[in-house]
Amino acid sequence: MKRKTLTQYLVEQQRAAHALSAEVRLLVEIVSRACKTISHAVSKGALGGVLGSLESENVQGEVQKKLDVMSNEVLLEANEWGGHLAAMASEEMETIHLIPNRYPKGEFLLLFDPLDGSSNIDVNVSIGTIFSVLRAPASASGREITEEDFLQPGTTQVVAGYAIYGPQTMLVLTIGQGVVAFTLDREMGSWILTSENIRIPEDTKEFSINMSNMRHWAPPVRKYIDECLAGKTGERGKDFNMRWIASMVADVHRLITRGGIFMYPWDSREPNKPGKLRLMYEANPMSMLVEQAGGAATDGNQRILDIQPTSLHQRVGVVLGSKNEVERVTRYHHEAKV
């Protein structure tokens, strides 16, 4: 089999009728190179002195792990001088990072969760990096980018992807033309295309949710999971399996590979927060990938990609994966309202 690298894939897309621009191609190459660097650091573990926590907290009040901060710096540095970026936003930074002297060339905005699944870093379980690219709005032309320029619904994303640092390091990507996956060939240092036209089965027998929060869930979520747990003799007439890795990247990668439903819904622990996961850095990129692979993604009530963000670090409930299951959960939410 002839091996195709990420660069070859991107060049092909650039030449194809739907034409990926040279600027976006360069941006994806730079981000993927940064992910390679993060992957190397992750794989060294204690030998590289990358495990453990720092004394700092991020803007969301979460204790930062060394790798959260290191990965953030790798992505910032990699993108500072290359590409056509105007600004970046990260889960780990309070406000946006402007690219100096970029105007008027900077046409794009990069968003990332530099290290997803922080609680799994020190226990050697799969973690990842999630990213997406937006176009700087035309109204920003001639002035400095502001936080408001990032507040665009997920439907406007130009690129979304993640790198997963697991038994293999992989890059899963969409440029709006379906979903493809690359595996890192460590000897060659190249991303090799290993899956094309990825499709998520519409039905599944596997759900993914943190069951320890059960007593805090809203009734529609409780109803859905109760029915799954009832198995063959219950309403659904089939047995379900459960998985919860607690790294969104790893849980989503599983359902992108073999189907499934992933949920981190609103719950009553902090009733004023719409959810735990972040719209801009986690939910939007993952929703674009899932939809591009034929799945669905809602916050329980509405399509995630249609949500108009009101703040950079906004949280959201997340229900995504196999289409028929996501539609069922969403229907239960709608029925509970009437």
Ligand SMILES: O=P(O)(O)OC[C@H]1O[C@](O)(COP(=O)(O)O)[C@@H](O)[C@@H]1O
């Ligand atoms: O520990 P919990 O509450 O089950 O939460 C797990 C979820 O939190 C996250 O780790 C949040 O992401 P970060 O590690 O980037 O903060 C998700 O990846 C995961 O799905």
Ligand SMILES: [Mg+2]
């Ligand atoms: Mg995360």
Ligand SMILES: [Mg+2]
């Ligand atoms: Mg993170």
